[in-house]
Amino acid sequence: MPLITYRKALNDALAEELLRDENVVLLGEEVAEYNGAYKVTEGLWARFGSKRVVDTPISEAGFVGMAVGASMLGIRPVVELMFWSFSYVTFDQIINNAGCVRYMSGGQIACPIVIRGPANGGTNVGATHSHTPENFLANTPGLKVVCPATAYDAKGLMKAAIRDNDPVMFMENTLLYGEQWEVPEEEYLIPIGVADVKREGTDISLIAHGRAVLTCLKAAEILQAQHGISAEVVDLRSIRPLDEETLLASVRKTHRAVLVEENKPFCGVDAQIASLIQEKAFDELDAPIQRISALDAPAIYSPPLEKLQLPTPDRVVQKALSIC
Amino acid sequence: MMEAESRSFADAEINRCLTPEEKIQFLRQMFRIRRFEQTSLKAYNAGKMGGFLHLYTGQESVAVATISLLGENDHVITAYRDHGHALVCGMEMGECMAEFFGKATGSSKGKGGSMHLFAPDKRYWGGHGIVAGQTPLGLGIAYALKYKGIRGCCLCYLGDGAVNQGVFHESLNLASLMSLPVIYIIENNGYSMGTSLARSSAFKQMLAQRAEGYNIPWDHANGENIYEMRVKTQAAIERAHEESRPTVLEIATYRYYGHSVADANARKYRTPEEIEHYKTYHDPLRLWQKRLVDEGILTEEQADAIDHEARAEAEVASRFADESPFPTEADIFTDVYSEVDQPVGDGPHGTYFFN
Numbered sequence: 209m210p211l212i213t214y215r216k217a218l219n220d221a222l223a224e225e226l227l228r229d230e231n232v233v234l235l236g237e238e239v240a241e242y243n244g245a246y247k248v249t250e251g252l253w254a255r256f257g258s259k260r261v262v263d264t265p266i267s268e269a270g271f272v273g274m275a276v277g278a279s280m281l282g283i284r285p286v287v288e289l290m291f292w293s294f295s296y297v298t299f300d301q302i303i304n305n306a307g308c309v310r311y312m313s314g315g316q317i318a319c320p321i322v323i324r325g326p327a328n329g330g331t332n333v334g335a336t337h338s339h340t341p342e343n344f345l346a347n348t349p350g351l352k353v354v355c356p357a358t359a360y361d362a363k364g365l366m367k368a369a370i371r372d373n374d375p376v377m378f379m380e381n382t383l384l385y386g387e388q389w390e391v392p393e394e395e396y397l398i399p400i401g402v403a404d405v406k407r408e409g410t411d412i413s414l415i416a417h418g419r420a421v422l423t424c425l426k427a428a429e430i431l432q433a434q435h436g437i438s439a440e441v442v443d444l445r446s447i448r449p450l451d452e453e454t455l456l457a458s459v460r461k462t463h464r465a466v467l468v469e470e471n472k473p474f475c476g477v478d479a480q481i482a483s484l485i486q487e488k489a490f491d492e493l494d495a496p497i498q499r500i501s502a503l504d505a506p507a508i509y510s511p512p513l514e515k516l517q518l519p520t521p522d523r524v525v526q527k528a529l530s531i532c
Numbered sequence: 533m534m535e536a537e538s539r540s541f542a543d544a545e546i547n548r549c550l551t552p553e554e555k556i557q558f559l560r561q562m563f564r565i566r567r568f569e570q571t572s573l574k575a576y577n578a579g580k581m582g583g584f585l586h587l588y589t590g591q592e593s594v595a596v597a598t599i600s601l602l603g604e605n606d607h608v609i610t611a612y613r614d615h616g617h618a619l620v621c622g623m624e625m626g627e628c629m630a631e632f633f634g635k636a637t638g639s640s641k642g643k644g645g646s647m648h649l650f651a652p653d654k655r656y657w658g659g660h661g662i663v664a665g666q667t668p669l670g671l672g673i674a675y676a677l678k679y680k681g682i683r684g685c686c687l688c689y690l691g692d693g694a695v696n697q698g699v700f701h702e703s704l705n706l707a708s709l710m711s712l713p714v715i716y717i718i719e720n721n722g723y724s725m726g727t728s729l730a731r732s733s734a735f736k737q738m739l740a741q742r743a744e745g746y747n748i749p750w751d752h753a754n755g756e757n758i759y760e761m762r763v764k765t766q767a768a769i770e771r772a773h774e775e776s777r778p779t780v781l782e783i784a785t786y787r788y789y790g791h792s793v794a795d796a797n798a799r800k801y802r803t804p805e806e807i808e809h810y811k812t813y814h815d816p817l818r819l820w821q822k823r824l825v826d827e828g829i830l831t832e833e834q835a836d837a838i839d840h841e842a843r844a845e846a847e848v849a850s851r852f853a854d855e856s857p858f859p860t861e862a863d864i865f866t867d868v869y870s871e872v873d874q875p876v877g878d879g880p881h882g883t884y885f886f887n
Contacts, residue, residue, distance in 0.1 A: 233679065259679070265709065270668050270702025277609075277672020280657060283679055300699070304662050305669060313650035313658065314640035315867035349868050349885065373870035400871075401882025449871075449882030480886065 209390040217359035217391050218248050218324075218380065221366035222286065224395065226256050229284060232370060234261045235275055236288030236325075245290045246326065246385055268294050272323065273301040276375075279321040280309065286370060292327030292379055293339040306375040307350040322369045324378035327355075328419060329470060329507040330518050331382055338507035340471045342417070345377045346448040346480075352376045352400055353447040357421035359389035361445055364398030372400060381419045401449035405458065409440030412464040412528050415455050415481060417444040420468040420519055427524035435525075437532050447477055455481065456489050463494040466527050468519050473501035495531035500524055541759035546601070546766045552829040558600065558758055559824060559835065562592040562817045563842035565616045568625050571846035572615070572632055572646075576793055580854065581632045584792035585646050588616040591785045593816030594719050595620045597761035598687060598783075601769055602655075605677065605684030609657040609670045611691060612647035613719075613787075621656035623649060625849035635856035642859045643867060663724075664690060664697030667716065671703045674714035678776055685713040685772035687765075693724025693732060695739050704746040704780070713772030715765070716743075718782040719755070725791040726801040740782035748778050755785030756814050786810045 212220070225232050238245045240253035240263040253261040264271040268289065275285035289295055295302060306319050329338035346353040352374055356362040362380065369376035406421055407428050414424035421443040428439035442458045444450065459465050465485055467478035482497045503517045541547065569587050576585050588595070595616040599608060610617045618628055623639060631638030632646045639649055649659040657673060660666035670688025677684045694700055695718060707714050718739055724732045733739060743750035749771065753764045761783060768779035788807060790798025799807075824830040866873055871880045 265705065267702040267706060269699040270671070270706045273665070273668025273699060273703070274672040274675055274706060277657075277669035278676040278679065279672070280652070280669070281673055281676035281680075283672075283676045300662055300665050301668060304665055305660070309658070310870065311867050312640055312644040312648040313652070313867075314638070314643050315870075315873060316640070316650050316652050317657070318870050352869075352871075371876075373874075373876070399877075399879060399881045401880065401884075403882075446882060449880065449884045450886075451882045484886075 209392055211388040212359055212391045213386055213388050214359040214362050214380070215246070215248055215385040217363035218366055219250060219252070221363045222249065223252060223255065225367055225370040226252065226260055231282060232260070232284045232286065234286050234288065235264055235271055237264055237266055237290050239263060239288050244288070246382060248385070249288065268298040269301055272298040273305060275321055276301055276306045276309070276319060279319045280317050284320050284370060286322045286324060289323060289325035291337050292325050292341055293337050295323070295341060296339070302345070302351070303348050307348040310374070311350055318373050319375045320373045321375045322378055323375070324366070325380060326382040327379040328381040328383060329502060330514060332509060332511045332514060334509045335506035340379070342377070342379055342447050343471055343475060343477050346477065350375070352449065353379065354400055354445060355379045355418040355447060356445060357384070357418055357443050359387070360391050361398060361404065361443070363391055364396050365400065365445065368397045368400050371397070376400065379418065384419055398445070400446045401451055403445055403451035403454035404443045405440060405454065406443045407439070407441040409438040409462065411438045411462055412466065412532055413440050413442055413455070413458040413462045414466050414468060414524060414528070415442045415444065415458070416468040417447060417477065418470060420470050423519050423521055424468050424524055426521035427528065430521060430525050431528055435529065437528065439528065452484060452488070456485065459485055459489045460492045463492055464531050465493070466498045466500065466524060466531070468500045468524055470502050470518050473499060473504050476501050498527045498531055500527055538757065538760070541757060541763050544759070544763045546762055547759045555824055556830055556838070558596050559817070559820055559830070560838050560842070561596045561620055562820065563839050564625070564845065565592045565595070565619050566817060567839070567842040567846040568619060568628070568849065569615055571850050572629060573793060575633070575850055575853070581634065581646070583645055584612070584794055585632070586613040586792045587787065587789040588613050590788040590810065590815070591719060591721060591755065592616050593758055593820065594717070594755050594761065594783050594785050597758040598717060598765045601762060601766055602687070603684070605682050606769070607655040607657060607673050607684065607686040609666050609673060609686060610659065610689035611663065611666055611694065612659070612661045613691065614647065614649050614659040617689065618649040618651065618656060618659065621651060622654040623651045623656065625845055626852040629849040629853040630856050633853040633856070634858060635853055636859045636863065637852070637856040641863065641867065664694035664700045666690070667694065667700045667703040670716070671707055671712060671714050674707070674712040675710065678712055683773050685715055685769055687715050687717055689717045689719055691724065692718060692720040692722065692729055692739060695742065696733060704743060704748060707778035708746045708748050711776050712778060713776045714778045715768045715772060716778070716780045718780065719785055720782055721785050721787045723787070723791070723801065726795070726797050728801065738782050740780045743780035748780055750780040750782070752782040752784065755783045756816050756819050758820055786814060
């Protein structure tokens with residue numbers, strides 16, 4: 209199986225879907241002639257032309273709203289936000305329009321839109337460019353939220369997201385764009401709402417989404433090598449819908465859980481996961497659920513400190529040891 | 533001078549081709565909106581519905597005149613003062629009234645309320661509650677038409693209070709930049725909720741003049757004059773159809789009631805005399821009825837009969853709404869996700885609702 213980058217996996221998914229369905233159109237700042245601020249759309253404008261790959265001005269509320277409107281008539285826009293942090297200037301369009309139009313019309317109007325882009329800290333760009341709004345968006349019934357951690361997942365989930373008839377918020381990570389994974393050449397889709405056990409284990413469940421999954425995989429190696437602890441790593445992949453069965457099955461197997469996310473802790477995704485586990489698997493727990501999130505302050509700029517602000521393998525190991 | 537101008541609108545080709553029946557239909561539509569809203573207000577005061585009710589009373593001629601020009605590929609979207617547009621686009625009084633009552637027979641099954649009337653099968657896309665939030669959606673409808681190579685346009689209505697929202701300006705920029713067939717119709721009723729035009733907007737002559745900054749043609753029309761509105765809207769539609777270019781059209785109008793019926797200060801930010809003056813001298817129904825009588829195509833008795841029919845239709849709608857069932861508790865969770873209601877393949881996967 210060829211090794212390709214997370215970026216290339218997304219690029220391939222977009223190209224395949226542009227080819228498959230003439231109603232798919234890519235829109236966003238610098239996605240066409242500039243080849244993408246992070247090169248995710250590289251080569252697509254040259255290949256598919258200006259009708260299918262469209263540069264927009266810096267005007268998120270305008271072009272996200274426009275894409276929502278176009279989707280109501282059956283266009284399938286894939287809108288790039290250069291950073292998910294910029295979604296904050298178009299929240300009305302995402303939440304009130306994309307998120308509510310199906311419901312408020314009594315199911316008469318579908319909104320098959322994908323909004324995608326990086327949502328991560330850790331790149332020394334300061335608080336305003338480092339937001340991770342998966343918790344905010346998953347709080348809106350009507351929206352779907354996915355956070356792929358690998359190139360394989362990114363490709364399969366992107367293709368599923370574009371074919372989905374509901375609005376999908378697709379959160380990538382600039383620190384992963386250059387990382388490589390094995391990705392098959394033949395076509396595949398990953399259904400939204402299915403988690404993935406990235407590493408089997410028996411003693412403790414490390415439950416994560418996005419880049420935190422990779423942090424957990426490193427921590428699992430350390431736990432095994434240095435402490436003889438067998439950690440299972442569950443990648444949620446999709447925040448809403450959420451694959452409760454897979455994560456609860458893991459907890460029922462290991463009886464211990466550490467929840468890891470790069471989101472902030474207060475009302476973070478893992479607050480919901482912790483609530484769910486205590487409600488549905490309380491008797492299976494041999495220890496309190498533990499959480500590790502980004503340290504609870506705006507993303508600091510200072511490069512060495514910012515590295516400490518996000519969950520590290522070492523913090524995951526220490527937290528795991530505290531309950532093993 | 534004004535009379536001469538008024539005559540020239542009446543004599544314009546787009547109006548000369550109107551049949552007497554079509555002109556009478558405009559009156560019928562205005563009566564239907566007014567009697568529907570009066571009946572809904574009565575029901576509101578009787579506690580039959582919740583929330584807001586943004587009455588269009590006084591502005592009826594705007595929806596009637598502008599929508600009268602639309603063809604099979606032309607679309608409509610508006611804000612929350614949406615009752616008139618909905619009825620003129622062909623929605624039934626019963627489904628609208630039932631929606632107001634929160635009933636399962638409502639156009640949105642009781643899930644939207646009065647601000648959120650939709651009929652995509654009639655190319656009517658709502659009914660949107662956030663001021664100016666619909667302005668990029670109208671743009672997107674125009675984008676989709678152009679993308680699909682369909683010769684059509686989207687009439688996107690907004691109030692004078694919406695012109696100061698950033699997203700409207702973003703929409704204007706995109707409309708001109710991308711050359712999209714969207715027509716923004718500013719229904720200027722003089723008040724954004726309780727704040728008068730003078731206290732809310734900075735402008736030179738007209739709000740629509742802001743379009744100049746985006747290289748978009750603009751015009752203005754008197755909302756009392758159906759002929760004038762049709763002439764000016766038709767020019768915008770032709771521009772959209774022929775050149776795929778946007779237009780901003782400002783129409784001067786007036787609402788008799790408060791911002792919504794829950795507007796506690798409805799009679800404080802303007803004088804009762806002002807409201808009476810409009811009702812007496814500028815009422816669009818009265819003016820159109822008089823014109824039709826003057827043109828010799830309608831008698832007062834026939835007008836009364838049309839009014840009577842509209843009242844009766846509204847009463848039937850109100851009874852239908854009243855007698856309809858409420859949605860069930862299970863209905864709370866339908867129409868949220870398409871994937872849940874109409875699964876594709878082996879879906880849906882995972883948990884969608886967290887109760």
